[in-house]
Amino acid sequence: MTIALDIQAVSKRFGALTALDQVSLSVEAGEFFALLGPNGAGKTTLISCMAGLSRPDSGHIRVMGHDVQHDYRAARRALGVVPQELVFDPFFTVRESLVFQSGYFGLKHNDNWIDEILHKLGLTSKANANMRALSGGMKRRVMVAQALVHRPPVIVLDEPTAGVDVELRQSLWVFIQELNRAGHTIVLTTHYLEEAETLCNRIAMLKAGRVIALEDKATLLGQGSARRDIMLRLDPPGLPPALEPLLLRREGSKVWLRLADIDQLGGVLAQVQAAGARVRDFEVVELDLEQVFVARMQGKEA
Ligand SMILES: Nc1ncnc2c1ncn2[C@@H]1O[C@H](COP(=O)(O)OP(=O)(O)OP(=O)(O)O)[C@@H](O)[C@H]1O
Secondary structure (H helix, E strand, C coil): CCEEEEEEEEEEEECCEEEEEEEEEEEECCCEEEEECCCCCCHHHHHHHHCCCCCCCEEEEEECCEECCCCHHHHHHCEEEECCCCCCCCCCEHHHHHHHHHHHCCCCCCHHHHHHHHHHCCCHHHCCCEHHHCCHHHHHHHHHHHHHCCCCCEEEEECCCCCCCHHHHHHHHHHHHHHHHCCCEEEEECCCHHHHHHHCCEEEEEECCEEEEEEEHHHHCCCCCCCEEEEEEEECCCCCHHHHHHEEEEECCEEEEEECCHHHHHHHHHHHHHCCCEEEEEEEECCCHHHHHHHHHCCCCC
16 A cells, blocks of 8 residues: 555644644545645645645655655655646746646656647647636646646645636546546545545545544445435424434424434334324435535534
8 A cells, every 4th residue: 555645743834823733644546535624724735735835834744755845856746736826927838838847847758748638638729829818717727737747646636626617627527537547646625525526535624724524435425324314294294202302404394304223214104104194205315525514514423
């Protein structure tokens, strides 16, 4: 097992503000990992520390075994970061930007790979356009291309799909999944939780600089556990008192109940029947990442 990204007890303060508070997590090579958290949680600060752009006050970070401070060049080579902000030289064409970026990593003959990235990101027709003439979405594609120019084994994407159209989102994810299948480790931050749910296999949630969840997606979503939330629409409305302890919420004639084990279902239905009510509608409620996220941010279980 190779650890692609090893973050140990990283703290970072800006004056009185603690942006990162003893953050520890590690990502195995080949994982598709999501780093989630509300605005200001510390995601970008952590990414800046990974990229060596910001120095933690304490703790250490290794990328493919290379310490980002003591072995900066090797660590930087192992990492491709797609930044949240659009940073580019307005006087370069798209291709020139990529050639320049290759040079930064000491790569001289990189044209075939540059052509491939341009193609995969739908940028071929813009290769000779000036950066300043591109639309925001096109510039974002170039940010992705720049991060990939040196074929880094670890790719970190900081909200890569913020403000991009549906078509790019889809083609970007196809490409990133291809890179993941080819063995690249992917770390993604996004506010589109359904993206994280679809793409990632492990998820960390940050809140106010602390890791508050670090789990497999399936575990986080309660898959594999016997616990189930169900919805019943009862006629007449009203829950038998014996079932009140299971009640999560009610809305009109609908009630949502939490069963510690799906085996309780038979007993619940029997009690409803014994109370003279009929079940008009029934649903097993699947958790989604958004519900889990909101609950965890409020300090509750979903
Ligand atoms: N250079 C800085 N100087 C002072 N405070 C900073 C600096 N950079 C970040 N912060 C603060 O650190 C905290 C974490 O910010 P960060 O950008 O890492 O959050 P984030 O999780 O990436 O948020 P978002 O989802 O909005 O991108 C915020 O309160 C932010 O205001």
